[in-house]
Structure formats: structure tokens, C-alpha cells
Amino acid sequence: MKSRRKSPVNTVTTEPQHCSIDLRLKILSRLPFFSGLPAQALQQINQRFIEIGYEAGNFVYRAGDPAERLYVVADGKVKILQHAPGGRDVLLDLLTSGEFFGSLTTLGAASYADTAQLQTSACLLSIRSEDFQQILDAHPTLALKAIAIMAERINLANQRLLQVVALPVEQRIAFTLLALGKKLGRRQENGLLIDVPLSRDDLAEMAGTTPETASRVLSQLQSSGVVDSGRQWIAITDVDALEQRTTQS
Amino acid sequence: MKSRRKSPVNTVTTEPQHCSIDLRLKILSRLPFFSGLPAQALQQINQRFIEIGYEAGNFVYRAGDPAERLYVVADGKVKILQHAPGGRDVLLDLLTSGEFFGSLTTLGAASYADTAQLQTSACLLSIRSEDFQQILDAHPTLALKAIAIMAERINLANQRLLQVVALPVEQRIAFTLLALGKKLGRRQENGLLIDVPLSRDDLAEMAGTTPETASRVLSQLQSSGVVDSGRQWIAITDVDALEQRTTQS
DNA sequence: CGAGACGTTGAACCTATTCAACACTGGTGG
DNA sequence: CCACCAGTGTTGAATAGGTTCAACGTCTCG
Numbered sequence: 001m002k003s004r005r006k007s008p009v010n011t012v013t014t015e016p017q018h019c020s021i022d023l024r025l026k027i028l029s030r031l032p033f034f035s036g037l038p039a040q041a042l043q044q045i046n047q048r049f050i051e052i053g054y055e056a057g058n059f060v061y062r063a064g065d066p067a068e069r070l071y072v073v074a075d076g077k078v079k080i081l082q083h084a085p086g087g088r089d090v091l092l093d094l095l096t097s098g099e100f101f102g103s104l105t106t107l108g109a110a111s112y113a114d115t116a117q118l119q120t121s122a123c124l125l126s127i128r129s130e131d132f133q134q135i136l137d138a139h140p141t142l143a144l145k146a147i148a149i150m151a152e153r154i155n156l157a158n159q160r161l162l163q164v165v166a167l168p169v170e171q172r173i174a175f176t177l178l179a180l181g182k183k184l185g186r187r188q189e190n191g192l193l194i195d196v197p198l199s200r201d202d203l204a205e206m207a208g209t210t211p212e213t214a215s216r217v218l219s220q221l222q223s224s225g226v227v228d229s230g231r232q233w234i235a236i237t238d239v240d241a242l243e244q245r246t247t248q249s
Numbered sequence: 250m251k252s253r254r255k256s257p258v259n260t261v262t263t264e265p266q267h268c269s270i271d272l273r274l275k276i277l278s279r280l281p282f283f284s285g286l287p288a289q290a291l292q293q294i295n296q297r298f299i300e301i302g303y304e305a306g307n308f309v310y311r312a313g314d315p316a317e318r319l320y321v322v323a324d325g326k327v328k329i330l331q332h333a334p335g336g337r338d339v340l341l342d343l344l345t346s347g348e349f350f351g352s353l354t355t356l357g358a359a360s361y362a363d364t365a366q367l368q369t370s371a372c373l374l375s376i377r378s379e380d381f382q383q384i385l386d387a388h389p390t391l392a393l394k395a396i397a398i399m400a401e402r403i404n405l406a407n408q409r410l411l412q413v414v415a416l417p418v419e420q421r422i423a424f425t426l427l428a429l430g431k432k433l434g435r436r437q438e439n440g441l442l443i444d445v446p447l448s449r450d451d452l453a454e455m456a457g458t459t460p461e462t463a464s465r466v467l468s469q470l471q472s473s474g475v476v477d478s479g480r481q482w483i484a485i486t487d488v489d490a491l492e493q494r495t496t497q498s
Numbered sequence: 499c500g501a502g503a504c505g506t507t508g509a510a511c512c513t514a515t516t517c518a519a520c521a522c523t524g525g526t527g528g
Numbered sequence: 529c530c531a532c533c534a535g536t537g538t539t540g541a542a543t544a545g546g547t548t549c550a551a552c553g554t555c556t557c558g
Binding site: 032049082083084086088092103104105107108109113114133136137138140141143144145146147148150151153154155157158159160161162163164165166167208222247 | 409412
């Protein structure tokens with residue numbers, strides 16, 4: 001039975017009102033950064049942010065652009081890419097509501113090393129690095145949290161490096177799908193849906209392989225009943241079975 | 250001509266007096282963290298550190314150990330490893346005098362994700378994460394610097410991931426050697442000596458390949474006159490030629 | 499001097515890429 | 529409304545790059 005249902009992924013375009021001032025405060029207060037901060041301080045911080053609405057496919061910034069802003073995802077999904085000279089890319093992360101990216105301070109590199117592109121239409125909050133640096137200066141607790149989050153990201157990057165070097169493609173794809181499921185999964189009748197439009201190319205760029213190989217592995221997983229997938233969507237139907245694939249053959 | 254001179258790498262064991270109290274202050278003031286801080290504050294911070302001398306090969310900590318200390322390299326070289334279940338490891342970094350590793354705050358993961366091992370005998374300064382967190386709290390400028398340094402490390406990790414995915418072994422090894430030369434290079438008659446004992450296994454673990462392949466590539470580079478190497482040492486005799494190898498065949 | 503770690507080289511093998519052809523899907527414009 | 533087309537996904541076969549296994553050489557240190 002090869003009938004592929006239409007994509008169950010929610011592709012509804014973000015409405016303008018989703019970026020309302022109310023949502024802004026809510027998003028900011030949900031951020032690991034700002035949780036626990038007095039409402040007044042939050043209000044002040046909120047004023048420094050501007051909001052930007054984009055359509056899917058648009059670039060927030062490209063590698064090489066001057067790095068002078070920090071971004072927070074209010075609604076939608078953003079993908080962070082790294083380009084190789086040979087044309088092959090790596091998809092570093094898929095960010096969702098509440099996560100930040102870009103430049104935190106003015107101390108770092110002068111230009112972005114990676115590219116940020118909208119995976120779906122989205123609403124972003126943005127602040128000048130300069131302004132955010134002042135906020136960090138005024139609230140040392142926030143800086144400590146930022147350090148902790150960045151430490152985690154370093155560990156994640158190292159983990160992925162290890163996987164690419166030490167594990168076969170099949171296992172890497174299994175890990176990638178599980179991570180996506182954990183982060184972006186939505187419970188459904190058919191299983192755990194990865195709730196973002198995701199092509200074979202995207203998956204390949206996450207697992208460090210080619211779209212053809214990603215397709216092959218996915219086909220095999222599908223015929224084993226571990227995942228269900230179609231055009232631009234993937235659902236994990238058997239999480240345990242997929243976890244087993246991360247260890248052996 | 251295959252005569253290999255004895256290793257030109259300085260393998261002198263760190264003497265106890267290298268870890269003297271004088272050196273401690275000097276090392277700390279050289280740290281990106283603490284540069285520009287008033288001498289008095291530095292003195293206070295210095296008191297929170299303890300010093301530890303280790304012999305080459307010893308482990309500072311292993312993956313899984315409770316993460317509760319931050320370390321600073323006073324003298325010697327430390328390698329940071331990540332272990333794969335299959336036995337294959339990745340050498341994440343080779344730290345030298347002035348660099349830090351370990352756990353900066355108590356907010357992060359409860360245990361280390363990587364392993365720190367001495368590449369040479371070394372002297373380390375160490376502070377409890379708890380105490381360091383207080384220092385960061387008291388000096389927001391330090392926290393900002395820490396954030397910048399971590400952002401750079403994230404970029405570095407992503408860069409390496411990209412290389413492993415997109416570039417052939419030869420180019421990865423060339424990049425690795427150039428990075429090592431830039432960081433640990435010492436000018437010599439025969440060229441730029443990578444001033445740390447480095448086996449083929451180490452090089453392989455840095456470039457994400459096997460010792461056999463590393464040896465083969467190195468042999469080829471040697472017969473082209475680009476590098477000179479022996480047991481546990483490598484020198485770059487022609488930096489420009491090596492840089493060319495990072496782009497093409 | 500002997501033993502063990504380190505390094506080199508060869509040959510077979512295998513995994514994943516590459517190249518290519520084809521199928522399906524969804525949206526656009528005639 | 530249908531036909532078309534570009535984007536997306538699938539599958540096959542050939543290829544190549546690197547690993548693996550193995551044997552041997554060399555250096556260092558006790």
C-alpha cells in the first residue's frame with residue numbers, strides 16, 4: 001500500500017496578528033534567558049526588540065553578512081546552514097519558537113559564519129547585539145544562562161561530529177530522526193509526526209549524506225514499518241524500533 | 250633520504266617550579282577572561298584556584314564524570330576527546346597555555362560529555378564551577394568574554410563538521426595541519442614545527458579518519474616536500490603548498 | 499637486548515556517492 | 529478545467545574513496 005496521504009504538517013502561513021505585541025511578551029517570558037526575571041525588566045527589554053515577519057524560503061542573513069543582530073523565533077521554523085565550497089551544505093539546526101540565533105554580543109566575529117533561512121513562514125524578534133550586550137551586562141544571571149545554553153550547543157555540535165566520523169549513514173539518520181521527533185514531534189494517529197516541512201535534501205544535510213542515500217534509508221525504514229513519510233514530511237511510527245537502529249546494523 | 254632526526258618537539262617534563270605562585274598570576278592575567286581586570290581583583294580570583302601537576306597520559310576527567318570544575322592550562326598541552334561507542338574517538342581540541350576547559354557554571358550538564366587527557370606533562374589551575382560562577386556574576390565583562398569565546402568554539406565545531414562531511418581526507422588533513430601549525434607552530438630551520446608530540450593516531454582522530462590513511466597522506470605530503478615528519482612529530486616545510494592542498498585534488 | 503608502541507605499505511573489500519532515468523506531486527497559466 | 533512543468537522523490541548500476549586486515553619495519557625505553 002503506497003498511498004501517501006497529503007502532508008499532515010501544518011503549513012498554515014503565519015498571520016500578521018501572530019506577531020502581536022501580546023505574543024512578543026509571552027515569547028520573551030518563555031525564553032530560558034528571561035524566565036524568572038521581574039515583569040518590569042522584561043517590559044523594558046521587550047521595547048528593545050523589533051519584530052520582523054518573513055515568508056518561507058527567505059534568508060534572515062547569509063554567511064559573510066555583518067553580524068550585528070540577535071534573533072529570537074517567535075513563531076515558525078528557521079534553519080541554520082553552513083556552506084561548503086564544493087556546494088554541499090550542512091544543516092546545523094532547525095530552530096523553533098523560543099530559540100535564539102545570530103550574534104549575542106559585539107565581541108565575537110564581525111560576520112556570520114552560517115546562514116539563517118526560514119523553513120516556514122515565521123515571525124522573528126530581533127535586537128541589536130549592542131543592546132543585548134547591555135542587557136547581559138545589567139543582568140548577570142542572563143549571561144550565565146546564555147553560557148549554559150552555549151555550552152550545550154557546543155556539546156551538540158561535538159556529538160554530531162562524532163556521529164559523522166564514527167557511525168554509518170543508517171544510524172546517523174536514525175539519530176537525526178529521533179532528535180527531530182523529540183524536538184519537533186507532534187503526536188498523531190500514525191505516530192510521532194515531525195512537525196515541519198522537511199525534504200529528503202534537508203534530512204540528508206542534517207545527517208551528512210546525499211538525498212539519494214537518505215531516500216534509500218527512509219524507504220527501508222518505511223517498509224520495516226518504523227517510519228511513515230511522504231513529500232516533505234516524515235512521521236516516526238515506532239520510536240523504540242528506531243532507537244534500536246541507532247546501535248546495531 | 251629517509252633519515253629521521255630525533256623528535257625536535259620539546260618534551261621536557263614540567264618542573265614543579267613551573268607551577269609556582271608567580272606563574273599562576275602571570276597565566277591568569279594572560280587569559281582573555283581576565284585581561285584588563287584590576288590587579289586586586291585578579292589577586293582575589295587567583296586565591297580561588299588550586300593548582301595540579303599531572304604527568305603525560307593522565308586523565309584530568311573522563312566522559313561521564315560529574316562536571317564540577319573549570320580548568321586552565323598553565324603549562325603543557327591537554328587534549329579533549331569524544332568517545333564513540335564503536336571505539337573510534339574524535340580529538341576535539343589540543344589546548345595550550347592560557348586556554349580553559351571543563352565546566353564554567355553549575356547550570357550546565359551534570360557530567361562531562363568529553364574526556365580531558367594530558368598530551369604532555371602539564372600544570373593546570375582549577376576552580377570549582379560554583380566559585381567561577383560567582384566570579385562571573387561579580388564581573389559581567391568576564392561573562393561577555395566567555396560568551397564570545399564559546400561562540401567561537403561553536404563556529405569551530407561547525408566548521409569541522411562541514412569539513413568532515415564535504416571534504417576528502419587529504420584536504421581535511423591539510424586543514425588540520427595548518428590549524429595545528431597556526432596554533433602550536435614554532436619556527437625552525439626545517440620549517441614550522443608543530444610543537445607537541447603528535448602520533449598518527451592523534452592526527453587521524455583530529456581529521457576524522459584512520460591512522461593508516463593519515464600515514465598514507467602524510468607520506469605523500471612528505472615526498473612532495475610539503476611536510477617533514479617522524480615519530481610523534483610533524484613540521485610544515487611549505488605552508489603555501491599545504492594551503493593549496495585544501496582547495497583542489 | 500628484548501618488548502611493545504609506533505609507523506608504513508599492500509591488497510581486498512565495502513560503503514556510500516555519483517550519474518542517470520523515471521515517477522509522482524502540486525501549482526500555474528492557458 | 530486541464531495540461532504542463534518544475535520541484536521532489538525513487539530506484540538502479542557503476543564507481544571510487546577510504547577502511548580494514550595483515551604483515552613488516554623501526555624506534556624507544558626499561
